Amino acid sequence: MRAFVIWCVPLAQGRKVIDRCNLTILFEPGQEDLAEFLAAQQVEIVASLPCYSLENVDKQRGKGTFDKSIAALQKLNALGYGQPGSGLTLNLVFNPQGATLPPDQTALQADYQRELFEHFGIVFNQLFAITNMPIQRFGSMLVSKGQFNDYLRLLKENFAAANLDTVMCRNLVSVDWQGFLYDCDFNQQLELAIPGQGRPHLRDLLLQDLQGHPINVAGHCFGCTAGQGSSCGGALKEENAAA
Ligand code: SF4
Incomplete structure (x- = not known):
């Protein structure tokens, strides 16, 4: 994947190179420097975070997923992702957990921004509310x-x-x-x-x-x-x- 990114970035010519990133992969063996690599290549990150509460995320994705996801977002923030003026874009994705339509994206983004910043000091650019x-x-x-x-x-x-x-x-x-x-x-x-x-x-x-x-x-x-x-x-x- 890294060779493909290195090949794509010079060809992008103003277009975005986006990694749809599983946050927990940033701590998998052999991937510990993936976040630094993506930042160095100026790759935009789109990452799924189904909720801002531990209970809902671990219920949907498995025990321990929320804590790892938060640690990954803090690592990305420390590299500049989601920070104003850094040029490193970090967008999050929400999908409904059941057979419902997503709530209003603007209101949900405000909730995510408030909760993630107040509890974990995390910032991001946009929340994408995507229908299943x-x-x-x-x-x-x-x-x-x-x-x-x-x-x-x-x-x-x-x-x-x-x-x-x-x-x-x-x-x-x-x-x-x-x-x-x-x-x-x-x-x-x-x-x-x-x-x-x-x-x-x-x-x-x-x-x-x-x-x-x-x-x-x-x-x-x-x-x-x-x-x-x-x-x-x-x-x-x-x-x-x-x-
Ligand atoms: S082809 Fe259908 S499913 Fe695919 S983007 Fe268009 S409307 Fe959506």
């Missing part, structure tokens, strides 16, 4: 609890057309480890190819622009359009307001 997609592990969990249809109904009932212009498949593509392209990470997980193009590859972008090309949509897409909207950068409503 009814696929893969979360989808299986819904099926096993008999909640799948209710969750899909909730997503559909909260459909907001204003989100359609800013869903991430409108301006991003997802690339798998072999270089094949998908409309988004979710479609990649579901192996839903970009329609009508065979199996487009990264190299094809040298010859062909995918701008304006049809997008492969299905029921899971209601996860992106419900309520305040959801993308890898959190709620879409801020983007819609800025547009």
Whole structure:
């Protein structure tokens, strides 16, 4: 992974290089200098922290996860991540724990900032509140609890057309480890190819622009359009307001 980052950073030319970082990995054997490496490369960090309370995090991720996550965030802060003027961006991710929509992102971010700073002296840039997609592990969990249809109904009932212009498949593509392209990470997980193009590859972008090309949509897409909207950068409503 480090060789890939070193290769990407000089090519970025103003674009961001982002590590979606599992906070506890920073203390795994052999990864003790990972935070310093990412800081030296000016890599932006997006890290999942499902709650600001020990009880909720350990319940969801396992005993001891909260303390390790807090220690990791303090280490990142000490390196400059999340600190004003450092140029090192640290964003956190919240996902609901059950079959509900995320709460208002702006209000939740204020809660995270207050609680993490007051109790642990931690600062960060933004909180992304991301809707759980009814696929893969979360989808299986819904099926096993008999909640799948209710969750899909909730997503559909909260459909907001204003989100359609800013869903991430409108301006991003997802690339798998072999270089094949998908409309988004979710479609990649579901192996839903970009329609009508065979199996487009990264190299094809040298010859062909995918701008304006049809997008492969299905029921899971209601996860992106419900309520305040959801993308890898959190709620879409801020983007819609800025547009
Ligand atoms: S899940 Fe659907 S709406 Fe969301 S980014 Fe992917 S293709 Fe677009």
